[in-house]
Amino acid sequence: MIEIIQDYWQAYLWSDGYRLSGVAMTLWLLILSIAFGFVLAVPLAIARVARNPLIRGPVWLYTYVFRGTPLYIQLLLFYSGVYSLQVVRGNQLLDAFFREGFNCTVLAFALNTCAYTTEIFAGTIRSIPYGEVEAARAYGMSRFMLYRRIIVPSALRRALPFYSNEAILLLHATTVAFTATVPDILKVARDVNSATYASFEAFGIAALLYACIAFVLVWLFRRFEIRWLAFMKPQGH
């Protein structure tokens, strides 16, 4: 146990010598996927609750497909599937993008988490108290301002508890990244396992690291909730 930690602590935490690995890689993946997913999810959620079925329909189909299939299959599709197509290999830009396992992983993760996040945000947009919208209309706000000032901020705040769940699930889902040769925590653990045959220690350390990240995330989201959901608390004097 001690020897494994002495030999591999650096690989487990941030670097395997020439590139990011371990915890740093997992966090980087998580941050990138959450950031892209979030930015895409806000407009998509607004489209998801639109009255026009031509706008609502495609977004529904997207979330339905991405939430109905395993992330692992999606990753395989982007990593090995897309790259096996002649069209992609022929195009220089696409070839350069899909050759890197890291790019495919971020793409798959971002699209996956975006589908779940879209549904979360759409749900909280739908459950906005009608009084808030009526009050905004009575103030003469335009549709755009109504969304910018009232609906989106309120929906995002109320989505926080569900969003924290999604972040934890995404952290757990990042473990499949090693199949696309991304050196995340699990990849390091597998390498350690095949180098030392101490599978309990190798995967046990990985499990502990993941648990620590999960606990930090939970703590962080609790802070966010205290800050941004303060208006939902029962008011005292």
Add this chain to the structure above:
Amino acid sequence: MFLEGYGPLILRGTWATIELAVLSLLLSLLIGLVGASLKLSSNRLLRGVATGYTTLIRSIPDLVIMLLLFYNIQILLNQITEWLEVEQIVINPFLAGVVTLSFIYGAYFTETFRGAFQSVPRGLIEAALAYGMSPWRVFKRVLFPQMMRFALPGIGNNWQVLIKATALVSIIGLSDIVKATQDAGKSSMQLFYFTLVGAFIYLAITTLSSLVLTWLERRYAVGVRGAEL
């Protein structure tokens, strides 16, 4: 030809996935029920054990637990058989898959059932006891049917997650949908097409199960009056 001759292979993979998922569901439902009763028991030690189990399992990614258990169950078993000086028992990967998945999802079901048990109004149980029902009969006739109504949405969610988690067992060497479609894709040089086929099979399974779940939810909610909105 049906999927260029790889139809039977993919069908076998699909069957393996369904078998794995259903068996794991049954076992993890059982673990969940036991876990929930431990969590609600008055014994502090049992409660602590159950809480430790659910917290630990739910904070570690399922794939990590899978690999951890998969490699170590065999090693542990070897040590035991060596110590007892009997012949080595080699676990079959399918059984290992079922045990690991159930162990993981049992933790999620424990939380679902705990919440559901707590949502059953106390008055119902008190009324049943006042009728002179034995505790077992209270559980069978009142607590369990009422609890299922509250637990169903959670069970449905967990089932959908479990189905998708079975895609990971190909990493520990089981021939499921993923393995079958990847093999077919590699040997026919049409990886994209066959991966899409795999995704479509999963989509079909999740769609079918969500239809069944909606039906079940309606069935267990018979006699419940919803608020008119």
